[in-house]
Amino acid sequence: MKRSIFALAAISLLSFATSANANVIWSFGGAPAQVAQGSTYTTVDGTITVYAEQVASNGNLNTVPDSTENGLFRVNNSVNPDGIGIAPYNPTEGTGSSFANQDGISESNIIELKLGSDIANGTKLSFLLQSGVFALNDDTVSVFYKDSAVALKPGSMNVYDNSVAVPIGGISTNGTVSQFTITKDTSGTEFVAIQADCHYLLLTQVSTDPVIPTPEPGSCALVMFGMIGLAGIYLRKRQVTA
Numbered sequence: 001m002k003r004s005i006f007a008l009a010a011i012s013l014l015s016f017a018t019s020a021n022a023n024v025i026w027s028f029g030g031a032p033a034q035v036a037q038g039s040t041y042t043t044v045d046g047t048i049t050v051y052a053e054q055v056a057s058n059g060n061l062n063t064v065p066d067s068t069e070n071g072l073f074r075v076n077n078s079v080n081p082d083g084i085g086i087a088p089y090n091p092t093e094g095t096g097s098s099f100a101n102q103d104g105i106s107e108s109n110i111i112e113l114k115l116g117s118d119i120a121n122g123t124k125l126s127f128l129l130q131s132g133v134f135a136l137n138d139d140t141v142s143v144f145y146k147d148s149a150v151a152l153k154p155g156s157m158n159v160y161d162n163s164v165a166v167p168i169g170g171i172s173t174n175g176t177v178s179q180f181t182i183t184k185d186t187s188g189t190e191f192v193a194i195q196a197d198c199h200y201l202l203l204t205q206v207s208t209d210p211v212i213p214t215p216e217p218g219s220c221a222l223v224m225f226g227m228i229g230l231a232g233i234y235l236r237k238r239q240v241t242a
Helices: 004-021 215-239
Strands: 025-027 033-035 038-045 046-054 074-075 084-088 111-117 123-129 141-147 158-164 180-183 190-196 201-208
Touching: 025 038, 038 074, 046 084, 074 111, 084 123, 111 201, 141 180, 158 180
Parallel strands: none
Antiparallel strands: 025 201, 033 074, 038 046, 046 111, 074 084, 084 201, 111 190, 123 180, 123 201, 141 158, 141 190
């Protein structure tokens, strides 16, 4: 019985550490296909909605979300040799299921993410981007963010970083290291816009950083009371046996 008490206590404490130590991933790659504007991706940590935005020929940004963009496209390496993820689909860059002629995220094709209000304030979100065969070591990415209930043009958003490149994770073919991390600092919605100067850049995934929060006092109290109760049962049984 004594061993059972300690085993139960160890399992209870381990369950706290195990449940709190896993990170959550929103994955945007998949079978090559066009994806609807404003597609929503949901995990246990909340929702992320994806929009495509296009810079017009005069250099101005079109209305957000952009009705002239024909949604987005996704690939999983089976069509193009490199890169897994999602990017704006621009019909003027060629149609077809291969998406080989698409520029992906670029200077004129911007991807904007709505971080839902169901993602907790203070959540750290890491962004992984992958490039296709034309990726260069000096390719850079500009990132913008803004606490807002509606999507905004990058010009009216805050600049997070204008030169995300090597050695900050790099924008390498099939890279696996996140390029930047943003902490959601509102209990409402927040928007993140990504613009790049390279060819065929894709948003591969967004992930939460694994953290081990301190267990809530109430949960600790429950474990303690359970251990005390088991100890009392053990002592009473010993007295009866004696």
